[in-house]
Amino acid sequence: MSTDQVSVALAGVLDALTLVQEQLDALTESGQRIEATHREIVHRLDTIDAGQAAVTDLTPILEMILRRSIDDREIMKTQLGTIATAIGFAHAAANGNRAPLPVAVASDPLLERFILTQPADLASEERALTDWRNAASSITTVELISLLNHQQQPSPTDTPESRVLRYRLAAITRAEIKGRGGEPPGPPSTAVAVDRTASACMIRSHQLAELWRAGESAALYGEPELARAVDIFDDAERRLGSAAGVDFPPELVSLHSDLATRIEAGDRPSIGDSGPVYSNERATAVEPGKDR
Known part of the structure; x- marks a missing residue:
């Protein structure tokens, strides 16, 4: 490969790695949202007096947290899979095996x-x-x-x-x-x-x-x-x-x-x-x- 071709291929790899970092940051933010919701639940439990605790239904809140956690994980799994594929093609290009990304x-x-x-x-x-x-x-x-x-x-x-x-x-x-x-x-x-x-x-x-x-x-x-x-x-x-x-x-x-x-x-x-x-x-x- 020529110097220009190597530079382009390496630029593609670096760009893909940047995308990975962005998605990892997004995953961290997702985890932080879940933790914040968990802290809010704990806070509410601490402020509920004994008389109210018996009639307070926390199930909907817990189900919401579970759904959000599952959705976030599935989305991140799909996105990271896309990025991994892009990195694979960038690595192949750097080694002279050029091919367009799948649609x-x-x-x-x-x-x-x-x-x-x-x-x-x-x-x-x-x-x-x-x-x-x-x-x-x-x-x-x-x-x-x-x-x-x-x-x-x-x-x-x-x-x-x-x-x-x-x-x-x-x-x-x-x-x-x-x-x-x-x-x-x-x-x-x-x-x-x-x-x-x-x-x-x-x-x-x-x-x-x-x-x-x-x-x-x-x-x-x-x-x-x-x-x-x-x-x-x-x-x-x-x-x-x-x-x-x-x-x-x-x-x-x-x-x-x-x-x-x-x-x-x-x-x-x-x-x-x-x-x-x-x-x-x-x-x-x-x-x-x-x-x-």
Whole structure:
């Protein structure tokens, strides 16, 4: 590994260790809350006179303490498990075995700070990242900055997968801008859209459908929520090829139109949908108003 790669990997390890410390602090605070409640119970028992003690029911209070203790422990167990996984991947990266974090881990709120500011993955051969690296290198810095402002904006219709991809693409955009001596805009404060109402989701789906209908562009390859639709179309194009004397077979025209309709309706179709990827059958993938 180069010096820069080692530095990035070690920075990831240190960041993960910082998260562990934060969670240990949270665990300590949880224990302190339980102890404070226990002291309050003891204080109340000390102030209850003999006549009241017989009719005082402390069971609800004790049950509340038990529930809080169990809930806190389960939450901390899950969170520490997430951090342990992140540390494992950081350690592997430091030893040259790079791999993206699993979506379930990368989309965890505990890792939000890392996701928003992560370094660019310039070596991955994933189709979405490769296409975006190529597209980003072919447009102006002004266009890149404009795209980054849109790209890193949380979307109300993001799934965990598209949210993780969003900030991997944004990291590449930032790196491209910096590589040209430019100053990229800072990341948002959160990776999750504040407004995820049905109306916000509908507006977003219409925007995505409009971008899809506009055809091939840098903006299309830089949009994570359309990455799966691009995969479908690329797969169909390979399967169908070009008919004799026809640059764009009618099946592809139909598929492109069908995908636009589904995207506008709130669907986010993928190759894993049932039926041939170039069929006109609808497959529900995302509920636009669903809380993600």
